[in-house]
Amino acid sequence: MVSASEAFAAVSALTRRETGMIYDEGKEYLVEARLQPLATKAGCSFADYVTKILADPIERAKAMDALTINETSWFRDNAPYQAFTDVMLPDLLQARAATRRLRIWSAASSSGQEAYSIAMLLDQHLPPGWTSEIVASDYSPTMLDRVRAGRYSQVEMNRGLPATLLVKYFSRVGSEWEVAPHLRDMVTLRSQNLTAPFTGLGTFDLILLRNVLIYFEKDVRHDILRRMLPMLNPGGYFLIGSSETTLDSPPALAAAWQREQIGRVQVHRVAPALADRPTAPIAASLTGA
Ligand SMILES: C[S@@+](CC[C@H](N)C(=O)[O-])C[C@H]1O[C@@H](n2cnc3c(N)ncnc32)[C@H](O)[C@@H]1O
Incomplete structure (x- = not known):
């Protein structure tokens, strides 16, 4: 039998070790409510x-x-998705004209709203003859099951999904809404703990790692940011959450991520000096940076 504070300390240490997430003192009520x-x-x-x-x-x-x-929603924060349609996608269409293929990674996908929001935009704006793959990954098997099911409650649908897109891409199943099969086919699922090595994922033209770094300690954040560098194809884009930053990283890592402004959205790209190098040594060259 352990005391309540010992129990909380044990869960907190375990969560930090298994997922990287921090449950500080003061979050006892949350841990207890969840468990x-x-x-x-x-x-x-x-x-x-x-x-x-x-x-x-x-x-x-x-x-x-x-x-x-x-916590997630459709087209969360809106501006990054507008920047994708207006600037990133046209740029990538030029850059990838030879292969006519785009790969996108929703790296902490939660229940799938992020991946399916991008799928709706690709469905509308990807020219004929192009192919795409969206990889949705998360630590949580429950969330991956939800992405696979592609079913959402009315309350979830009310969070950021324009009515025109609801009508176009969803059908009613009982009290829920189900995403259209052709959008679901655009999304591949992967179980991926961000604190574990990124193996067998391939590389991507756009990576969304939004609203998850905030849950990690600095050293875990920096390690993930370092290992994300070789996951981007040359000229690719990296999006983090609006309250997240690469600027508090050690200098070499902060410099490896080049920040660019698209309207009020900050996007990241691999700095040209690193992008010119073969990909494998990028993370290694920054180890301990
Ligand atoms: C707040 S949601 C963000 C969802 C989406 N990216 C967005 O911006 O709306 C954070 C997600 O990160 C996932 N997560 C937490 N720790 C993780 C880890 N170590 N590896 C992979 N996913 C993790 C959680 O399961 C959760 O679904």
Whole structure:
């Protein structure tokens, strides 16, 4: 039997180790609210449940999943999507004219609104003869199941989806809305912990890593930012959340990410000095930067 504060400290350390996410003191209520239903299901108290997840990897995975924060919406913040349609996409269409293929990574996709928002824009603006792939990845298996299902409640649909796009791309199934099969076919799912190596993903023309770095400690953030560099194709774009920055990185890493302004949206690209090099040594050259 552990005390409530010992239980919180243990969960906090475990979450930091498994997912990189920080649950600081003061978040006890949140941790308990997220884990209590699992404890009840397992037939034990909150404190005993914490002891259980320390020993049982299957229960631990469920607890970590339950502790992810999955807040999202359609066309979140709007301006990045406008900048994609107006500037990034036309630029990429020129840059990739030889292959006529675009690859996009929604790297903390939550329930899929980010990936499907991009899919709607590609469906409308990608010229005939082009192909695309959107990879949606997340740590949470529950969220990946949701992307796969492509089903959303009315409350979720009300968050940022214009009525014209609802009519065009969704059909009603009972009390929910289901995304059109051709949009779902544009999205490939991947389980990817951002703190683990990025293997077998290929490289991308646009990476969205939005509203997730805020949950990590500085060293975890910097490690992810470093490992994202070789994941971008030359001339590709990297989007982080509006409250996130690369500027607090160590100088070599901050310089490796070149910041560009598109209207009021800041986008990142690999600085030309690094982009000219073969990709593999990029992250290695910044190790410990
Ligand atoms: C707040 S949501 C952001 C969703 C979307 N990118 C947006 O901006 O609307 C953060 C997502 O990051 C995921 N996440 C948290 N830690 C992660 C990790 N270590 N690896 C991969 N995904 C993680 C969570 O499961 C959650 O779905």
